Amino acid sequence: MKAILCRQYGPPESLTLEDVPSLVPGPKQVVIAVRAAGVNFPDTLIIQGKYQFKPDMPFSPGGEVAGVIRAMGTEVTALHVGDRVLAPLGWGGYAEEAIAEAWRVLPIPSDMDFATASAFVLTYGTSHHALKDRAQLRPGETVLVLGAAGGVGLAAIEIAKAMGARVIAAASSDEKLAVCAEHGADELIQYERDDLRERLKQITQGRGVDVVYDPVGGAYSEAALRSTAWNGRFLVVGFAAGDIPSIPLNLPLLKGCAIVGVFWGAFARNEPARNAQNMDELLAWFQQGKVRPHICARYPLEQAADAMKAIASRAAKGKVVITMAGASS
Incomplete structure (x- = not known):
């Protein structure tokens, strides 16, 4: 072979x-x-x-x-x-x-x-574990997805919508954002043109976002963390930008927010029964047309x-x- x-x-x-x-x-x-x-x-x-x-x-x-x-x-x-x-x-x-x-x-x-x-399996497994198990996302909350046009980003948009959330998608071009809108994003931020923090203030009327989904790392991570609401959750998913950001640890204290690591592979190995339940839910959502x-x-x-x-x-x-x-x- x-x-x-x-x-x-x-x-x-x-x-x-x-x-x-x-x-x-x-x-x-x-x-x-x-x-x-x-x-x-x-x-x-x-x-x-x-x-x-x-x-x-x-x-x-x-x-x-x-x-x-x-x-x-x-x-x-x-x-x-x-x-x-x-x-x-x-x-x-x-x-x-x-x-x-x-x-x-x-x-x-x-x-x-x-x-x-x-x-x-990898993109949807990762995003589902991140939003359900790590962020404990609730209906009506607001989710910011960075790098939203990538595989895990689009999966996060669809899963957050399936869970009843409002989704803000951030990406680097209008073409990418058009794909995010097709997959259910409610609000769009082109972060090579828009000021991320100012746009998030406008969209959330100054409240901030409940959950940040960050598979990118790099320059926008700290700005996104600073834009979380009280009791917000910042999900560390990956570093596609290549740079692992250094975050001032006073920010979680001042914001009353949590920085939460997401490692789906380790979750699947350590908690196979829960992972199997998650995959069953995802496959059911696929058959219902909620994720694709x-x-x-x-x-x-x-x-x-x-x-x-x-x-x-x-x-x-x-x-x-x-x-x-x-x-x-």
Whole structure:
């Protein structure tokens, strides 16, 4: 089978497409014949040695896949060969086959194609955990989403709306904001043109926002934190801008707000039962039409480097996926 391999840390163009042996599952694992793989910002970090996990070389990047179970370990009983499934992996997804721990694998609804399924679990899992478990978002509250046109940003907009919140989307262009509006954002801020704090004061009539969802980091984090309401929650989701901001710790004291870390992968490992309940809710919302991934670009496996560059440059609006034969099934 063919796989994209990282043999040394470097940029996407250093990756190679190679023929490798078919995979064999361990006792509690399954092998998935991959039909589509989601492309996410951590994929661009892991190949440079900048992510918190460093797999042994060589490895294939790719943290989420959708496909069909090809083989199962001897201790796997709840799944079957031929099942249509999606799975978060960590890495290993940019390949025609991938191994997943059986407890991570979820069946794909009949009305969800493989490309959509591969774009679902990480962004929606992260955003749902952030807003439901970490922010404990309540109906009627106001949520500010930074980097709102990215994969997790659009997911956060849809989930916040499904939970009854008012959503303010902030992004760097009118084109990106148009996509945010299509996915339910109530108010829009173009933060290369608008003053973030002044616009938030206008929109909230000086009250501030209840929840900040920040997957970006960088220059706008502190301004967003300063714009929280009393008892606000600032969600630290990621650092797509590349800079990890230094926050004056007197701000949470003065604002009576909380800075809350969001690490969905660790949550899924440490609290699998709660994570399973969350995924059930998300898949039900998909079938009800409340959430639906926005796929802006699809690339074949041999163009995986181009797919990663689209994510790293923050040019993508929504999700980028790598597709194999049969991805539209």
